[in-house]
Amino acid sequence: MELKLGFIGFGNVARAFSRVLAERRSFLSREYGLELKTTAIATSNHGCVLSATGFDLVKAAELSEQGLSLTNLTDSLPVPDPLAVIERCDVDVLFETTTLNVVDAQPAINHIKAALNRGIHVVTANKGPIAFAFNELTTLAAKNNRCFFFEGTVMDGTPVFNLVERCLPATRVLEFSGILNSTSNLILTRMESGLSFEDALSEAQSRGIAEANADYDIDGWDAAMKAVVLTNVLMGGQAHPSQVTRQGIRNVTARDLNEAARSGKSIRQIARSARTSEGIEITVLLEEVPAASALGSVRGTSNVLLLETDLMGEIGIVENDPGVEQTAYALLSDLLRIRESVAPPD
Amino acid sequence: MELKLGFIGFGNVARAFSRVLAERRSFLSREYGLELKTTAIATSNHGCVLSATGFDLVKAAELSEQGLSLTNLTDSLPVPDPLAVIERCDVDVLFETTTLNVVDAQPAINHIKAALNRGIHVVTANKGPIAFAFNELTTLAAKNNRCFFFEGTVMDGTPVFNLVERCLPATRVLEFSGILNSTSNLILTRMESGLSFEDALSEAQSRGIAEANADYDIDGWDAAMKAVVLTNVLMGGQAHPSQVTRQGIRNVTARDLNEAARSGKSIRQIARSARTSEGIEITVLLEEVPAASALGSVRGTSNVLLLETDLMGEIGIVENDPGVEQTAYALLSDLLRIRESVAPPD
Numbered sequence: 163m164e165l166k167l168g169f170i171g172f173g174n175v176a177r178a179f180s181r182v183l184a185e186r187r188s189f190l191s192r193e194y195g196l197e198l199k200t201t202a203i204a205t206s207n208h209g210c211v212l213s214a215t216g217f218d219l220v221k222a223a224e225l226s227e228q229g230l231s232l233t234n235l236t237d238s239l240p241v242p243d244p245l246a247v248i249e250r251c252d253v254d255v256l257f258e259t260t261t262l263n264v265v266d267a268q269p270a271i272n273h274i275k276a277a278l279n280r281g282i283h284v285v286t287a288n289k290g291p292i293a294f295a296f297n298e299l300t301t302l303a304a305k306n307n308r309c310f311f312f313e314g315t316v317m318d319g320t321p322v323f324n325l326v327e328r329c330l331p332a333t334r335v336l337e338f339s340g341i342l343n344s345t346s347n348l349i350l351t352r353m354e355s356g357l358s359f360e361d362a363l364s365e366a367q368s369r370g371i372a373e374a375n376a377d378y379d380i381d382g383w384d385a386a387m388k389a390v391v392l393t394n395v396l397m398g399g400q401a402h403p404s405q406v407t408r409q410g411i412r413n414v415t416a417r418d419l420n421e422a423a424r425s426g427k428s429i430r431q432i433a434r435s436a437r438t439s440e441g442i443e444i445t446v447l448l449e450e451v452p453a454a455s456a457l458g459s460v461r462g463t464s465n466v467l468l469l470e471t472d473l474m475g476e477i478g479i480v481e482n483d484p485g486v487e488q489t490a491y492a493l494l495s496d497l498l499r500i501r502e503s504v505a506p507p508d
Numbered sequence: 509m510e511l512k513l514g515f516i517g518f519g520n521v522a523r524a525f526s527r528v529l530a531e532r533r534s535f536l537s538r539e540y541g542l543e544l545k546t547t548a549i550a551t552s553n554h555g556c557v558l559s560a561t562g563f564d565l566v567k568a569a570e571l572s573e574q575g576l577s578l579t580n581l582t583d584s585l586p587v588p589d590p591l592a593v594i595e596r597c598d599v600d601v602l603f604e605t606t607t608l609n610v611v612d613a614q615p616a617i618n619h620i621k622a623a624l625n626r627g628i629h630v631v632t633a634n635k636g637p638i639a640f641a642f643n644e645l646t647t648l649a650a651k652n653n654r655c656f657f658f659e660g661t662v663m664d665g666t667p668v669f670n671l672v673e674r675c676l677p678a679t680r681v682l683e684f685s686g687i688l689n690s691t692s693n694l695i696l697t698r699m700e701s702g703l704s705f706e707d708a709l710s711e712a713q714s715r716g717i718a719e720a721n722a723d724y725d726i727d728g729w730d731a732a733m734k735a736v737v738l739t740n741v742l743m744g745g746q747a748h749p750s751q752v753t754r755q756g757i758r759n760v761t762a763r764d765l766n767e768a769a770r771s772g773k774s775i776r777q778i779a780r781s782a783r784t785s786e787g788i789e790i791t792v793l794l795e796e797v798p799a800a801s802a803l804g805s806v807r808g809t810s811n812v813l814l815l816e817t818d819l820m821g822e823i824g825i826v827e828n829d830p831g832v833e834q835t836a837y838a839l840l841s842d843l844l845r846i847r848e849s850v851a852p853p854d
Contacts, residue, residue, distance in 0.1 A: 182819070186678070193678065320823050321675030328674045329667030331844040332532065332539065333837075428800070454774070456826060459805040468828070473528070473837050477666050478826035480802060482814070491679075491820050498677040 163195050163505060165497075166216075168202030168253035168282075170244050170273050171260035172226050174370050175287050175314070178490035179257070180219035186494075194501055202251035203232055204244035206260075211238040212251055244269070248276045255500055257493055258286040262373060264383045264403065267294040278302045278310065285496040287314030287489055293390040293403050309500045314492025316342060316388045317465045320481040324495070326396050326469070334472045335396045337436040342388040344463035344484065345372045345379035346411045346431045351461040354419050354428070359412075370486055371463050381410035382431065385446045389433040396469070397435060399442045407445040414448065422450050428458040509541050509851060511843075512562075514548030514599035514628070516590050516619050517606035518572050520716050521633050521660070524836035525603070526565035532840075540847055548597035549578055550590035552606075557584040558597055590615070594622045601846055603839055604632040608719060610729045610749065613640040624648045624656065631842040633660030633835055639736040639749050655846045660838025662688060662734045663811045666827040670841070672742050672815070680818045681742045683782040688734040690809035690830065691718045691725035692757045692777045697807040700765050700774070705758075716832055717809050727756035728777065728792045735779040735790045742815070743781060745788045753791040760794065768796050774804040 169176050183190070183198060190196040199216035209231040211217075217235050225234055233240050241247050248256065256277040260270050267290030274291055277284050284303070286292070291299060292312050303310035316322050326335060341347050345366040352362035363380070366372040378384050386406040393399035411431055422429050427450045435444045451458040456478050460466045463485075468478040481488065515522050529536070529544060536542040545562035555577040557563075563581050571580055579586050587593050594602065602623040606616050613636030620637055623630050630649070632638070637645060638658050649656035662668050672681060687693050691712040698708035709726070712718040724730045732752040739745035757777055768775050773796045781790045797804040802824050806812045809831075814824040827834065 189678070319820050321671065324675040325667065325671065329670040329841070331841055331848075332535070454799040454805045454807075456805060456828070459800045459802060461800075468826075473833070473840070474665050475830060475834055476828035478824075478828065480814075480824035480826065482802070482822035482824065484821060487819070488821055494819070495675070495677055502677075 163501070164197040164199060165255055165501070166253045167198055167200045168247065168251050168256045169200070170204045170247065170256060170258045171288075172203055172205045172208070172222065172232075173259060173261070174486045175489045175493070176257060176259045177223040177226060178486045179493045180223045182487070182490050182494055184220045194498060196501055202247050202253050204247040205232065209233045210241050210243055210247050211235060212241055212247065213237050213239065214252070244273055245276060248273060248280065248282075253282055255283045255285060255497060258284060258288055258291070260288055262288060262290050262378060262384070262387065264290070264378060264387065267291050271295050271299070274299055274310070275302060278306050278308055281306055281308060283309040283500050284311075285493055285500070286312050287492055289315040289387045289391050292395065293387045296391070296394045297400070309503055311496035311499055313496050314489050315391055317467060317479070317481050318484045318488035319491030319495055320465070320479055320484075320488070321495070322392070322467060322479065323395055324499070325479060330471065330474060333474050336470045336472060337434070338392060338396070338467060338469050339432055339434045339457065340467035341430055341457060341460045341465055342433050342467070343379050343382070343385040343431060344465060345376060346382070346385065347460060347465070348463050349380070350411060350414065350419070350429060350431065353414070353416055354423065356416075380412055382408040382446045385431060385433045386444070389435055389444045389446060392467070393435045393442055393444055397437075397442060399435070401442060401444055405444065407447065409447045411448065423453070426453050427451060428453045430457055430460070432457060509847070510543040510545060511601055511847070512599045513544055513546045514593065514597050514602045515546070516550045516593065516602060516604045517634075518549055518551045518554070518568070518578075519605060519607070520832045521835045521839070522603060522605045523569040523572060524832045525839045526569045528833070528836050528840055530566045540844060542847055548593050548599050550593040551578060555579045556587050556589055556593045557581060558587055558593065559583045559585065560598070590619060591622060594619060594626065594628075599628055601629045601631060601843060604630060604634055604637070606634055608634060608636050608724060608730070608733065610636070610724060610733065613637050617641050617645070620645055620656070621648060624652050624654055627652055627654060629655040629846050630657075631839055631846070632658050633838055635661040635733045635737050638741065639733045642737070642740045643746070655849055657842035657845055659842050660835050661737055663813060663825070663827050664830045664834035665837030665841055666811070666825060666830075666834070667841070668738070668813060668825065669741055670845075671825060676817065676820060679820050682816045682818060683780070684738060684742070684813060684815050685778055685780045685803065686813035687776055687803060687806045687811055688779050688813070689725050689728070689731040689777060690811060691722060692728070692731065693806065693811070694809050695726070695757060696760065696765070696775060696777065699760070699762055700769065702762075726758055728754040731777060731779045731792045732790070735781055735792060738813070739781045739788055739790055743783075743788060745781070747788060747790055751790065753793065755793045757794065769799070772799050773797060774799045776803055776806070778803060
């Protein structure tokens with residue numbers, strides 16, 4: 163089966179995914195009968211291009227990393243902007259990986275709508291559209307009988323949505339808590355080891371862990387968005403990002419961390435969502451937790467999500483030391499789920 | 509859709525599952541279109557019975573708990589033994605939950621074979637058959653075009669096999685480590701808090717956590733069996749329980765635990781499986797690990813499994829404070845997977 167792919171946004175994640183696809187080409191053909199061809203790429207700074215014959219994705223990644231225009235690719239047809247790409251492309255699956263807009267998640271929402279309306283399956287690693295428009299977008303996908311997957315929006319490729327949907331049937335998620343922002347957790351745990359806030363932040367940025375705008379991480383926006391996504395998808399909530407009680411990590415001092423450590427505690431930025439008599443309450447707050455606990459033991463860029471359920475008690479899922487490869491894996495796992503949904507296994 | 513159920517073994521787990529089915533009857537009918545009828549129950553001490561009209565499962569659980577024979581159930585037809593039940597019953601799904609036999613996993617393996625050969629789907633929470641005969645049983649199930657699921661054999665209802673099979677496509681498990689035996693972990697962590705070995709063991713037994721024969725837990729047999737199951741299912745191994753290097757917790761002293769604690773460590777019984785030049789090496793050993801780590805922070809009856817993978821790095825799954833309800837959930841999730849496989853969702 164041939165699937166034609168398109169990319170809206172071609173940053174770190176999409177480029178890492180491109181390399182995985184190139185490395186695993188024969189594996190994907192052999193194990194999944196998948197032949198992939200990329201016929202559309204839209205970027206904000208390196209051009210928007212279409213191709214009838216299919217791009218060399220590794221070459222595209224290299225050009226983009228060198229700051230060169232994708233119009234240098236063989237057989238590329240330039241088009242004016244991402245929406246024009248979506249309207250004119252011939253693709254089966256579109257990967258939306260533009261950067262987070264915390265105000266209204268645009269233009270990503272419009273990209274996804276345009277693609278679904280054209281009958282294109284959509285995969286996104288952008289949490290904005292799910293935080294702001296989950297119900298609208300899933301309804302639109304169902305109406306068009308297309309897949310809309312977003313495993314990469316929380317904890318990279320670690321199965322979170324798939325875990326609940328595919329492995330916890332008949333189970334209701336009552337509440338959750340988690341460490342969801344790698345940059346903040348890296349900074350807090352590096353500061354525990356004696357680094358300054360600034361040096362720890364530099365490390366996150368040089369490793370490509372921090373969001374394009376690191377303020378989103380540090381001020382708790384990223385964790386808040388993810389908490390809203392989890393609330394709306396896993397708990398059937400109708401939450402909006404503006405209702406999250408949100409606390410960033412800017413004011414944590416080495417002294418705070420040392421004092422906590424002396425009593426066997428760690429300070430962590432913890433996202434929580436719980437049902438109250440007033441509805442669902444979502445918070446992203448600094449908390450002192452026992453160092454030897456499921457939350458306190460999570461160090462560096464690692465993440466954890468603890469789900470309190472009705473039938474299965476509390477289960478947790480942990481992602482240890484993720485890098486951009488793990489987000490790339492989210493796109494691959496969503497692609498393979500589309501493959502399965504288009505032609506179910508015997 | 510009506511599914512007729514049978515039980516071979518009707519201990520704590522099967523009885524807890526019976527109560528879940530009774531409590532969720534209308535939910536399962538509404539959400540999954542499932543109408544369930546139990547037409548066969550085999551026990552070692554309370555009789556083996558068939559029914560054409562279907563048993564009252566809650567009544568059956570009560571009789572069994574009162575030490576009374578199941579032949580007291582309305583419309584019950586007594587048969588001599590479990591194999592006779594399997595040969596003569598009219599069921600679609602058989603739940604094999606007899607107790608663990610660490611020598612050769614019999615008679616459970618024969619029960620499962622007999623059922624699959626009669627075209628009956630099988631669910632088991634008994635790790636013996638998977639540790640000793642995984643390949644043979646899955647081959648037999650495939651030949652008969654029947655489901656054979658066993659999510660409850662490791663970490664109760666926490667998705668372990670489903671996680672890897674359904675949520676980590678294209679991923680290879682390279683190695684794993686985990687805390688897999690609740691009784692041992694409860695004893696170690698209670699001893700850390702000052703309890704004696706004997707009092708901690710009594711607690712595990714009174715809570716129904718310990719295996720019928722607690723020696724299997726304490727001497728590491730249970731964890732070893734689970735490690736073999738994980739190795740063979742998740743890593744494509746061909747391991748046999750006899751090859752596990754196994755260390756129990758009998759000789760751990762309060763002094764050992766206190767000394768570890770003074771340097772920020774915890775002693776845990778850790779199961780590991782890793783690929784070496786000699787093949788796959790499986791161990792269940794006492795290890796000193798940092799208290800504030802994914803392994804060291806797991807306390808009481810909680811379990812954890814850390815999977816090192818090729819494409820997704822390291823991910824972990826945690827089950828916090830499980831009881832028998834969580835093992836009952838494993839049977840439910842396997843039943844719902846059979847439901848899905850018999851009639852896939854639209």
